[in-house]
Amino acid sequence: MVIGKRKPFEEILKMIEPYKKIMVLGCGGCVTVCLTGGHDEVRVLSSQLRMARDKDGNQLEIIEKTIERQCDPEYLDQVQDLVPQVEAVLSMACGAGVQFMAERYQATPVFPALDTTFVGGSLKEGYYVERCQTCGQCKLAYTGGICPIARCSKSLLNGPCGGSTNGKCEIDPEVDCAWQLIIDRLTNLGMMDKYEQILDIVDWRTNRDGGPRKMIREDFQR
DSSP states (O other): OEEEEEOOHHHHHHHTTTOSEEEEEEESSHHHHTTSSSHHHHHHHHHHHHHHHHHTTOOOEEEEEEESOSSSHHHHGGGTTTGGGSSEEEEOSOHHHHHHHHHHOTTSOEEESEEEEEEEEEEETTEEEEEEOOOSSOOTTTTTTOOHHHHSTTOOSSOOOSOOBTTBOSSOTTSBOHHHHHHHHHHHHTOTTTTTSOOOOOOTHHHHTTSSOOOOOGGGOO
């Protein structure tokens, strides 16, 4: 899932400073799962904004709303009657959701309440870790399902570097050496022949060639 964290409160206050009525819009997708942009977070942020503005004698009216996903046009239609009622939208979605909202409602400013940080998962509630850098050329079949680009501090595709100690990275002793994890897993699986294959470097140019990446499922086109 996409992981995000809330922007500093003062930065959010600054963004909405000129406005008297806004909508704080949550997203029921990834940011709800990582506890940064769902219904509860919308309610908390809205309350904080009201109190801060009341303290300054500059009252703020807020419409609170959470939709299933902000990156999906069919759900954006759910706020089509609300957006014209406000001067600005404060989106608690990831960067993709903010942009989809801005494209859908071009007459209304849309501001991000979150910083989108990485693609990852949860080790436990409230503890999220990066697992993918969306390179578009996945090597997990050769590395035991452990991504060397995301999990190696040096993003080495052919490792290890030789700088680890007791299975920990030389850059941060609290970080597991990704290549130690890869070798251990390949060994346990009886797949060390995969390790002997030299992996070609990721051609990041292919990810940027011709503008933003896209995926088209012809079987779903109408």
